[in-house]
Amino acid sequence: MRKKVFYVYNPNTLSYERVYPSFRKRMATVFRHLLSGIILGGILFSVLNYFVDSPREKMLKRENQQMRSQYKLLSRRLDEALDVMADVRERDANLYRVILQADPISAAVWNAGTDNVSRYQDLMNLSDADLVVATTQKVEQLNRQLYVQTNSINELVKLGQQNEDRINCLPAIQPVSNKDLKRTASGYGLRIDPIYKTRKFHEGMDFAADIGTPVYVTGNGTVVETGWKQGYGKTIVINHGYGYKTRYAHLSHISVRNGQKVIRGEEIGLVGNTGKSTGPHLHYEVIYKGKHDNPINYYFFDLSPADYDRMIQIAENQGRVMD
Numbered sequence: 001m002r003k004k005v006f007y008v009y010n011p012n013t014l015s016y017e018r019v020y021p022s023f024r025k026r027m028a029t030v031f032r033h034l035l036s037g038i039i040l041g042g043i044l045f046s047v048l049n050y051f052v053d054s055p056r057e058k059m060l061k062r063e064n065q066q067m068r069s070q071y072k073l074l075s076r077r078l079d080e081a082l083d084v085m086a087d088v089r090e091r092d093a094n095l096y097r098v099i100l101q102a103d104p105i106s107a108a109v110w111n112a113g114t115d116n117v118s119r120y121q122d123l124m125n126l127s128d129a130d131l132v133v134a135t136t137q138k139v140e141q142l143n144r145q146l147y148v149q150t151n152s153i154n155e156l157v158k159l160g161q162q163n164e165d166r167i168n169c170l171p172a173i174q175p176v177s178n179k180d181l182k183r184t185a186s187g188y189g190l191r192i193d194p195i196y197k198t199r200k201f202h203e204g205m206d207f208a209a210d211i212g213t214p215v216y217v218t219g220n221g222t223v224v225e226t227g228w229k230q231g232y233g234k235t236i237v238i239n240h241g242y243g244y245k246t247r248y249a250h251l252s253h254i255s256v257r258n259g260q261k262v263i264r265g266e267e268i269g270l271v272g273n274t275g276k277s278t279g280p281h282l283h284y285e286v287i288y289k290g291k292h293d294n295p296i297n298y299y300f301f302d303l304s305p306a307d308y309d310r311m312i313q314i315a316e317n318q319g320r321v322m323d
């Protein structure tokens with residue numbers, strides 16, 4: 001910049017005299033130049049900084065970009081995992097819990113604690129807060145649901161074991177093998193009394209078979225009654241638990257004693273003609289919670305003669321083990 005030179009007209013000397021600026025003025029000029037330089041420099045720096053990144057900034061931006069896409073990928077994967085979890089949950093509620101008669105797990109238990117967004121307050125200041133919070137929330141949901149599901153499965157396994165025991169105890173077969181039957185068993189319900197010729201309710205089922213034909217217990221249980229009973233003759237009563245009892249009457253021989261544990265298919269006595277009976281047969285009753293029920297409702301295991309023989313053999317072997 002060209003240096004400015006000032007002249008002032010002096011009437012006394014009748015000439016132009018050069019004016020030298022004072023020190024203060026000169027300092028002011030220096031400061032003015034310095035200041036404008038700083039401001040200009042600052043503006044230039046900002047503009048450059050805005051349009052051109054430093055290598056470090058470039059690296060950070062790239063990292064950030066990678067992390068954002070990784071978060072998006074994780075979020076999608078978590079959505080898939082939660083979908084699978086929802087499917088497991090549905091089976092838990094609609095299949096296993098129904099079969100094993102357990103109460104369904106409520107939505108509140110499934111999602112407890114994970115709906116509370118205030119837990120993620122410290123994540124809210126991030127530039128991609130929504131993505132980070134949503135992903136974190138999904139992880140916690142999955143975590144929670146896995147925990148609840150594990151507990152549920154443990155409970156169902158326990159129920160399944162109990163159910164297996166219950167199924168083994170149910171009086172679910174015929175007490176006399178089909179191959180030993182002489183004619184179709186006579187049923188449960190109202191019928192004419194064979195001796196008094198009056199209408200009477202028949203509380204069990206009669207299986208006509210030769211004297212000495214084996215009688216098999218129809219479910220696992222404990223012998224609770226053995227001996228002579230008015231009308232029934234030689235009788236056995238088995239308690240199967242779960243509210244079930246069975247009675248075997250008119251026997252010629254009793255081969256179990258009170259308190260003895262028996263297994264389905266085990267021989268407990270022989271068909272006879274004792275008590276109020278018109279011919280050799282087994283009178284068989286199913287009692288549920290103190291009330292007689294139609295035994296025909298309980299032959300769940302529709303066994304073939306071969307299956308029946310196999311079951312009896314298994315029971316015999318197990319019976320020996322338990323002695």
Ligand SMILES: [Zn+2]
Nearest residue numbers: 204205206283
């Ligand atoms: Zn009868």
